[in-house]
Amino acid sequence: MSPYAAALGSADFSDPQRAWAFLPAQPLAGQAGGPLSGLSLSVKDLYGVEGWPLTASTRAPVPNPGQSVLVRRLLELGASAAGKTHLHEIALGITGMNGYGGTEHPTLPGHSPGGSSSGAAVSVALNQVDVALGTDTGGSIRVPAAWCGVAGFKPSKDHPDYSLAGVLPLSPTCDHAGPLARDVTTLARVHAALTRTQITPQPWADLRVGLWLPEGWTDRAVREAVQAFAAQLESLGASLSPIALPEMLDAYTPIVLSEAAAVHREALRQDDPGFTPFTLGLLRQGAALPAAEVExxxxRRAEYRAALDDLFTRFDVLLAPAVPTPPPRLGQEDAELEGGPLPLRRAVLRLTAPFSLLGVPALALPTVTPFVGVQLMMRWGQDDRLLGLGLGLEESDRPPHS
Structure with missing residues (x-):
């Protein structure tokens, strides 16, 4: 367990980043002797935990999802739950703003940690816990992982060992549960315990990697970081080729907003339910979408899935930036990209949303450039191998034994 985790319940615990939504007097202890014994866990405040409040970081009323199957399973495997972390309000955003003031970057005051799993990323980046449980609907694990310099894993959609039962939904079509940690080794340990499999380092030699780096979609720092990461894969024996994918927000946005509005239907009956204005506007927009537009x-989602399936007949792994720029300032509305300024939300989501929309496993990894990350994707169901490739990279970065 992280030594800092023991102080979380103490009266003198300081949380200047506003990462924590709830800290019990004592952590929930995991079962002794389990494969995750000794690991401390933070829980995103969308997961139902018995005896703990659930706010989804909003002042509005939210439905009660019941108790999280995944949290209970992690406790049974030995992890201890330290408390609940804040998120971008109801998980509908990528910066970490919410009804309680929002979360700040762990080491860059005045900057965004990313979202929606903002407190989750901060809690592991600051070594407050070993593992953070997050969710990812359009990038909500991968974006904060990249901007906070940690690793994050979004499993395949409907993975049987990452249950969404007892998790307040945002979009049942796109929602995923998954962990963040400071390294892939810890992510693989959690995954191995949940799945009862062994994750071993995998070689990159002879792998066909599709590089998705659309011209003008990032700033120079991100482009160069992704190119350097690609060169590292080539040095390990992989072959890289550029690929093209369309911007999929025309499918993602109507699906997510309409489903989010349905989740929060009861609150939206009120004139002022308590959501922040931006969140309320998005929910009202979703509620007003005609059924034909959502259909x-x-x-379009089915067409995009066919296009991605076709790519995976030619490539083993896809590599892409996880974020378009380094962490933006809090309140920043536009991203300054090589192709020109673009609204921040669109600039981020067009890179990450396709892989939640289509449900393939994705692994976010930090790069040598601070607070810039990449994402690796494989075909649906290749979760074990993807984490093994992440372990292979981590192993190649370690200095040889003297």
Whole structure:
């Protein structure tokens, strides 16, 4: 367990980043002797935990999802739950702003940690816990992992060992549960315990890697960091080729906003339910979408899935930036990209949302450039191998034994 985790329940615990939504007097102890014994865990405040409040970082009323199957399973495996972390309000955003003031970057005051799993990323980046439980609907694990310099894993959609039962949904079509940690070794340990499998380092030699780095979609620092990461994969024996994918927000946005509005239907009956203005505007927008528009978005999603399936007949792994720029300032509305300024939300989501929309496993990894990350994707169901490739990279970065 992280030595800092023991102080979380103490009266003198300081939380200047506003990462923590709830800290019990004592952590929930995991079962002794389990494969995750000794690991401390933070829980994103979308997961139902018995005896702990659930706010989804909003002042509005939210539905009660019941008790989280995944949290209970992690406790049974030996992890101890330290408390609940803040998120971008109801998980509908990528900066970490919410009804309680929002979360700040762990080491860059005045900057965003990313979202929606903002407190989750901060809690592991600051070594307050070993593992953070987050969710990812359009990038909500991968974006904060990249901006906070940690690793994050979004499993395949409907993975049987990452249950969403007892998790307040945002978009049932796109929601995923998954962990963040400071290294892939810890992510693989959690995954191995949950799945009862062994994750071993995998070689990159002879792998076909599709590089998705659309011209003008990032700033120079991110482009160069991704290119350097690609060169590292080539040095390990992989072959890289550029690929093209469309911007999929025309499918993602109607699906997510319409489903989020349905989740929060009861609150939206009120004139002022308590959401922040931006969140309320998005939910009202979702509630007003005609059924035909949502149906058309699902049809486009099916077309995009076919295009991605075709790519995976030619490539083993896809590599892409996880974020378009380093961490933005709090309140910043636009991203300054090589292709020109773009609204921050769109600039971020067009890179990450496709892989939640289509449900393939994704692994976010930090790069040598601070607070810039990449994401690796594989075909649906290749979770074990993807984590093994992440372990292979981590192993190659370690200095040889003297």
């Amino acid at each position: 058309a978005a699902h049809a």
